[in-house]
Amino acid sequence: MANEQRGTIFEEQAEVLAHVTHPGDQFVMRVKAPKTAVKAKPGQFVHLRVSDERALRRPISIMLTDPERGTVDLLYKAIGEGTHLLSERKVGDLVPMLGPIGEPFDISDLSKRYVLIGGGVGIPPMIFAADNLHGRDGDCVVFAGSEVEFPFALKPSATLLPGVNGNAILAVRSLEERDIPSRLASNAGLYGCYEGHVPNLARDYLAALTQEERDRCVLLSCGPHPMLHAVARVGREFDLPTYLSLEEHMACGIGGCAGCVVKTVEDGEEKYRRVCVDGPVFEAGLLPEFA
Template sequence: MNRPHRDSLFLEQAEILSHEAFEGDQFILRLQAPKCAARAQPGSFVHLQCDPLQPMRRPISLMRVSAREGWVELLYKAVGQGTRLLSLRQRGESLSLLGPIGVPFRPDPDRSLPLLIGGGVGMPPMVFLADTLRSDKSKKPFVILGSEVPFPFQPQPSQLLMPQLPEGVIAAMPLLDDWGIPNRLTSQQDFPGCHQGYVTELARHWLDALDADQRDQVEIFSCGPHPMLEAVTTLAKEFELPCQVSLEEFMACGVGGCAGCVVELETPAGPAMKRVCVDGPVFDARQVFV
């Protein structure tokens, strides 16, 4: 059996370096996990034991990684028993971490305008991907992040002007702004400076402002709720753009053994069942949303 993850998957006792709480039951967790950090790529995730009382692990996407310092950072929302137990864990405690897991995003070296779209707890892979892309001077990414609860950071007016966007849409993630990566925020909750609507509406504004040659340089990457990913895929098809999506599915083992996270894809050979954990979580959007 082909197991491409076998030589790059590690089990570690990861020490909690910091654990911050935000509105909307959101938490940012930083863990010392040098083996995972050394091999993680944008789109990969970890399978985390939230608490000794909850043996079933939870899959959580990686948001930031420092291979040099050996830490990984996760954003999660406490929505069930496991993540609520996780939210109680304190700095200095250790968690059992399995990772990095999954197929990462694969930017096309010949396309210079990556469009990154993240929604809710689908924001972390977009931040990780943006961090990776900023070291490539040939890439000029634009990031759109959407949330219907307060963002797990303090939005600020962007210092990076984007005249092609609607007037007043100025709210940005400070971290991305500090990296010099243009980004804007969307919501339907009347948050100041945000685009009042869907992430795809703001993406359309940006795409419509490009000329034909610029649009040929665009590729889309996205992670978020299923309906959002379907809408992003529809937009990509309309503009005839390549699109990669990271799927969010319930998982048991997280390493491909239980087949509990299987989804149906449309492949050149016909319909095929693929495991989100190890065959994904990143797939060609057109194979997922036919």
Template sequence: MKHPPQRNSICLEDAKILTHHAYPGDQHIMRLQAPRCAARAKPGQFVHLTVDPQRPLRRPISIMRACADEGWIDLLYKRVGEGTTLLTARSAGEHLSTLGPIGQPFQIREKRPLLIGGGVGMPPMVFIAESLRHSEYQPMVILGSEVPFPFTPQPSSILLPGMPDGVIATMPLLDDWDIPCRLASQQQMPGVYQGYVTDLARRWLDSLETQARQEVGLYACGPHPMLEAAVALAREYALPVQVSLEEFMACGVGACAGCSVEVQTGKEPTMQRVCVDGPVFDGYQVFA
């Protein structure tokens, strides 16, 4: 089996926990001092962490931010099982064995990237947005959650066409970067669109003139049903679409092939590994 070239850039580091904060909904944001990973990380890539010395199997977690100058990375994760429960007990000052960055990143090709993140699929979208903040690209970010967001939503200072009345809540960090963002949830949250992220994305797309809509590319990460809906939305508007998949994995570096998924790359489907052939794939090839 051919080894993807990016596998040669994976670093093994004894990363120090700088900060570790808990948020409602069993969500946590951890900052790690991992300079080699931070220098190489790209949006869509992840790290493979040893969550506890007594647990040999690592856990994959998407990179939300990376600062090459200061050598840190930020990770957002949700406590869902034994591994992440053990991770929640780790404190600032402790060290975690860290492999990363791993995987194929997003490739931003369109002038107006529409970034859709749901739940723990939000981090890659934040990473993309930060990477584009000083570029000629014009990103639009839509984030969704069915538990409280791992930040305090605030009214946005950026006016957006196509938004329903009262839908003004944003992620403060994105507003500080002057990047338009709106939030969606089926829960009752002030200023947040009540519904699916893809429904809110449709409202935004319909507000664009034809020429502007032709400059849009869709990028998504989140639960499988959300990704399927995002690809259906892209197909409806004839947009290019990339999706980041989340799968259970053992080795995380392509050796075990335990995270393989079916991808339509030609006349017949093939099995590809989410860890190194992905996690980012052409959405039409995954949801053919």
């Protein structure tokens, strides 16, 4: 577990290099954080101090890193006082940051096809995982869901995906340009998107695969709990390995306060694990809530 390691979390004064506002109170922030950029893995997060007046930090998932330039990209939504204060940070500001934190997704087996399912601010870890897999010639497909306009440049996909109807034509441009297949889902009537919840889109895709193709698949997901419940059901339906990244409120973010515990069942024994350092990624079968 990450909490048994030492020297894996850095405190950096992250300089804001860019901060872009998107519809639906969504923000994409790029910061200069060289140590985190080198060490971060898909599924990990950073803990930001949003202002000098607020001692408690806010956990934000890592969306992309550039180790050579020392940059980290973050996507978040301003939904509370803390993230609204974060949204006021300007280019050139320094943001105290701890990272990278948590157990990442295991995407080491390149014989697998990773089906990446993200919803809302749970999309960034999927982008990060896809980028990492692409750099290692891995096989993946990205399904992203949102009820507000997506905070990414989009374009019609040139890749046909099994089980995906003709109305779902839009893909994330940065992925499409690297031949990483993706599709979008929404209940908000957004053009070019699958009409419905993103786990249903992923299910349609999986159902259309041959058994041999489906047996190679591993489900990775991050998003709100109702979405994760649906992803876990899809995993059980097709008997696929399923890993969920949990979104929880956190205080210290480094395992000291045990304020973000979740119950697991491991080898028949109930345990309580800290989402921040024992997670945020857990195998769905270990979580009674998602069984």
